[in-house]
Amino acid sequence: MSIPSPVQFWVGCVSPLLAHFLIRCDNITGATPEYLAGHYMIQGGSSFLPVMALAPQENEKILDMAAAPGGKTSYIAALMRNTGLLVANDRSKDRLKAVIGNLHRMGITNSIITNLDGKEIGKVTNHT
Amino acid sequence: MIRSAKIVFVLKNVAFLTLMCAYAMRPALSHMYSTLGTAAHADMRVKNAENFSPSLYLYLFIFYVSLEKFFITRNLVISSLLHCPTWSYPLLQYMTNFDRVLLDAPCSGTGVIAKDTAVKVSATPSDRRRRLSVSSLTVKLVILTGKILNFCQ
Numbered sequence: 001m002s003i004p005s006p007v008q009f010w011v012g013c014v015s016p017l018l019a020h021f022l023i024r025c026d027n028i029t030g031a032t033p034e035y036l037a038g039h040y041m042i043q044g045g046s047s048f049l050p051v052m053a054l055a056p057q058e059n060e061k062i063l064d065m066a067a068a069p070g071g072k073t074s075y076i077a078a079l080m081r082n083t084g085l086l087v088a089n090d091r092s093k094d095r096l097k098a099v100i101g102n103l104h105r106m107g108i109t110n111s112i113i114t115n116l117d118g119k120e121i122g123k124v125t126n127h128t
Numbered sequence: 129m130i131r132s133a134k135i136v137f138v139l140k141n142v143a144f145l146t147l148m149c150a151y152a153m154r155p156a157l158s159h160m161y162s163t164l165g166t167a168a169h170a171d172m173r174v175k176n177a178e179n180f181s182p183s184l185y186l187y188l189f190i191f192y193v194s195l196e197k198f199f200i201t202r203n204l205v206i207s208s209l210l211h212c213p214t215w216s217y218p219l220l221q222y223m224t225n226f227d228r229v230l231l232d233a234p235c236s237g238t239g240v241i242a243k244d245t246a247v248k249v250s251a252t253p254s255d256r257r258r259r260l261s262v263s264s265l266t267v268k269l270v271i272l273t274g275k276i277l278n279f280c281q
Contacts, residue, residue: 050232060227072232118231
């Protein structure tokens with residue numbers, strides 16, 4: 001997908017070291033060695049808002065339904081400081097490949113990635 | 129080409145087996161893995177080397193690598209295990225009693241218009257109805273934990 005006319009744009013960066021910030025970057029920011037090493041990832045600035053409202057704490061058990069492509073999931077894991085348990089679920093198996101790649105690259109070790117329908121999770125937990 | 133295809137097949141099988149073991153026999157396997165690096169175990173493997181075929185060595189090596197991948201980093205990939213009753217029970221222990229649930233699913237998709245203007249034309253009323261049904265499901269799921277934030281429809 002090509003980026004439209006403004007070459008530089010604002011994105012939010014999340015790193016596992018809890019350094020989440022907004023920077024101004026260009027198209028090649030996703031191809032640096034630091035990106036491939038998992039020091040940061042790029043996502044839209046508005047993606048921070050649902051996670052901020054969720055306010056995840058350390059040593060909690062959090063379910064992220066519809067996790068793909070893993071931007072909010074990695075932000076949750078950064079706020080949890082890699083503790084507790086984070087279940088990243090998505091219905092589409094193809095989009096889950098991006099989640100797996102992002103979580104492995106960012107070094108997130110507290111996550112379980114599931115490929116279930118969200119309604120099935122509701123049936124399992126007897127909440128419906 | 130045939131050999132590489134076989135290796136890929138073995139890799140897939142081993143990854144699947146490891147995934148199965150990760151849920152059923154996790155304590156036993158982690159103990160086994162903790163004893164792998166000891167000198168006594170290495171001597172035992174040298175003594176038994178004549179009985180092992182090269183393919184078995186390859187199998188064990190891939191098994192250990194995948195074991196390390198799944199146990200050192202706890203990133204497990206579960207694919208529709210609920211349909212298998214044998215393995216669904218360990219999964220149930222993980223998939224209950226969440227502290228918080230983030231469901232960003234009933235997304236209107238209007239944020240993509242900046243990148244792809246075709247979204248404005250392709251949206252139908254059925255999309256909106258489906259979003260409403262998903263958000264009502266969200267209410268049912270979160271009602272026990274007690275807090276729901278509705279950002280947009």
